[in-house]
Every structure is written in structure tokens, then in C-alpha cells.
Amino acid sequence: MKKIAVASGKGGTGKTTVSVNLYHFINKYLTQEVQLVDCDVEEPNDLLFFGNAKEVSRETINQMVPRIDNEKCTYCRKCAEWCEFNAIVVIPPVQFAEVNPSLCHSCGACLVACEYDAMKEYPEPIGEVTFYKTEEGLGLAEGRLKIGSAMQTMLIKELKKRVPDNDGIVLFDAPPGTSCPVVETVSDADYILLVTEPTPFGLHDLTLMVEMLKEIKQPFGVIVNKAGLGNNDVYDYLKKENIEIIGEIPFDKEYASKYAAGNLLQDISHETEQRYKEIIEKIKTKI
Amino acid sequence: MKTVITSTGNGVNSQFDKRFGRAAWFCVLDEETGKTEFYENPNKDAQGGAGTKTVEKMVELGVSKVISGDFGPKAKDLLDKFNIQMVIIQDDDVTVEDVIRKIK
Amino acid sequence: MPRRRRLRRMVSPPGFKGYRPYGANSDDSGYVELLYEEYEALKLADYNLMNHLEASKLMGVSRATFARIYESARRKIAQALVESKEIKTVYGNAHLDKDWYVCNDCYVRFTIPRPHRHRHHCPMCKSEKIELVNQK
Known part of the structure; x- marks a missing residue:
């Protein structure tokens, strides 16, 4: 199974x-x-483009959050001191001790810290992982974070764990940005496709992404989308940094309207199909 | 009765800080004697939970009133739980001393 | 970072959730969102017949800001009438927390902790002219 992250x-x-x-x-x-x-668990939208997708399975994902047993707690504050995320409030003079689930990262440090067996874990839902059957391919898997939860990275990890092994290819659609959820998505990929646009914003964030991938030593190439817009700075940068362009997809207003209407996969133009065919040829040599 | 006024610095001439959990300093005022003490806020740059950590400190100090520019939802709930009075001042340009003078 | 929006004081929130035109096919003509502060501004100026300066003081904003809120309120209502739109009232930037009080002398907002509910004076200036921000 080869993994490609976008x-x-x-x-x-x-x-x-x-x-x-x-x-x-x-x-x-x-x-x-x-x-x-x-893997964009904060707002997954791949499903929108598969009108006939059928749900195959749905699973609630929990994080384990500790709760303090006030009978056993001695208010020693050790758990609160160990907690990196300020999720535990202990106020000895008023015998108050509480875990704030919205700040807890389920690292388990407090469970180790407590010497009085006052910490017990219980499950707290953070989101859902759903598998869909599509008309073609093996199907779509999606993580959907519960509103209010901040456990994107954990949900992505659980989502990836549940993807069954196959003899072909898995495509991970990453969230935007360069922070933990993105690192989690791309860290075990065999190849990463960076999609950029030839605009100053596109270039700025591309450089951040390139720095991040160099840091974690992952192989990558770039697809320039909306080519023809903006300026040449992205190309100059890629040349200077010696980064391979895997493909270019020209900007096309009609294509954008089709996307907006959810009809991405209907009547694809010959031109677009050719571009993707070339991209796939190149990817074949990378994995 | 102890009152805390959020402050940007460690003296009464410092500007009032409109943040609660992320205030730079806390001025603890004893309303009976008029004495002030200043504590630096160790959580002002915390990633999260600065508000609740600060409430923790307030309860430990035995504070009964906090004067700041606003309070976050978690801090509000906790302060309420421990019966600490919250006072919101929205004036922009005041020093800690101005606030103290107003109380008297 | 843009400057924070000052909260506008509300004496009392509107007693309705919205208005719908009748006799018109309004289903698809949409709606306007009238903010609580806009409702308040309209009420103070056109119902209580206050001048803008008095009204702005009561709402805890500058006269210019009051004028802006008031202008926005009138435009929205005019738009709703002319285009047969519904009017919905929404929170906006008005302050309506349940247990918050406001001092009518020094304009600070504050809570009164449960054990001290009998203490009815401002914690800053000791004025007794305080009122619950939201009495509903």
C-alpha cells in the first residue's frame, strides 16, 4: 500500500x-x-463530490479524559503541575479539584503523577469516523470532529489507523496549514503533493510547508493549481529551491463553477483529464 | 477585603491591563489598609487555560473582588463558583492608581 | 488586531423575536437582522424621544457611535418595509448576561456573588444607582 498525501x-x-x-x-x-x-476533520468536504456515496460504517471516536475522585484526592497539586495544558485546576484551601475536558489532551501524565489513585479515565467523544462506498475505487473515509473539540490530531490518527490495508494507493486529503494535524497527516506518507497557486499568499504558505517537510524529511513535489493567475514568483521560488513541479492545472472559471455546484467529476474536459494523466505518470515514478 | 486589579506593570503608575488570565501583573489591594502588592502572572503566555489558572491564584490569595477589562467564559464560571465579584471597566486610558482612587 | 467593540448597554431587550409582513409573499424575500443595540437605539430616540447625546450616554457609547447604530437601525427597517422582508432580532454586541449589573454613575459592569446579593451598590463608586443589565 502506497500512501500519498495532498x-x-x-x-x-x-x-x-x-x-x-x-x-x-x-x-x-x-x-x-x-x-x-x-483528513480535514474540521470541515471534511470530499463527500460533497460523491453524490451517490453510501455509508458503510460509522464509529464514534473517544478520547480518555481523567476525572478526579474527590474522596481520594489530597489536593497535593502534583497532577496540575504535571499538566502541560493547564487543564487541571486544584485549589487546596477550598478543596477544589477539577479537570477541564476541553483543555485536556489525554496525554496521561496526571495518571502517572497521582500517588493517591484519585485519577480515573472516562471516554469523551471527539468525533466520528465514517466509511463510504463510492461508484469507483475502494471508497471514501472521513473524520468529522465534534464541534467544540480541539482534538484534530488525535482524530486524524484514529482515522488513519482504521483505513484497511490494500495493494494499491491511499490518498490523504490534508487539512490546510502546517500545524500538528497536517504533520500527522503527512508524516507517514510515501510521497506528498503540495498544491499551490501562483499568488503571493500561495507562495508564502508554500514556503512554510516546504520548510516543515524538509524538517521532517519527507519527499514532495508541487502541483501549481490555478496556473495563469497571479505572477511568476512561485515558479522562481521552485526553481531556486530545486523543487520539482509535478503538474500544472490552468485556472478555468467554468471549472470553478462546477466545483461550487459539487459537480467536480462530471463532464471533465479533455484538457483537465490530460493534465491529471500526466500527474499520475509522474507519481508512478515516485512511489 | 482583598481586591485584585489587573495591571500591565509592577507599580501603581502602571496602566490597567484589560486582560484577565493574560494580564502581565496582578495588583492585590487591601481595601482596609490601602496597601498594594504586585504579583507577576506566570500564565500570561500559556497556550491555554490561563484564565482558570489565574482564578486558582485568586482563590489562593483569598481575593473577593477582581477588576479587569473582561473575563473569559471558563474564568467567569469559576470566579462565580467561588463567589468572587467580577468588575469590568472599559476605560482605555487608566492607571492602576486611577482605579484604586475610584474605589475609595 | 482591530480594536475591541465596546459592548452596548441594553436597558431591556425587545419583547419579540421578529416581525413578518402579511399580505405579501415574503417566503423568499429574506429577512433583515436587527441587532438588539439597534432596537435599543431606535427605541431611545424615536419612542422615548431622547436626544442622541442622552441616548448615547445611556447606552455607554459615544454620540457618534450611537448615531451610527441608529442610522443602521433605520435603514434596516426601511429596507424590510420596502422589500417586504422579515425582521429578526439578534444579539449583536449588546450585553445581556443574566447576572450582570451596571452602575448608572460610573458605568462599570459587575456581578454580585450569591452570598452578597443584598448588597445593592456599585463596587467602584458605591453608588446605589445600579440596575440588572437584563431583567428578563
């Missing part, structure tokens, strides 16, 4: 567009053993 740094450059199209064309030209995984 990431971008900047939001709105076309991660979802590229992921959904790649899923479609990999199925057509490379292998039908292809699985799409929407």
Missing part, C-alpha cells in the same frame, strides 16, 4: 479538487485499489 499550507489552493480528481483518475488509469481519506 497538502498545501494555504487554504483554498485546491487540495480537495486535486484529491478528488486524483482518486477518480488513479482508479481509471492506474489501479482500482484506491482509497480516499479526508
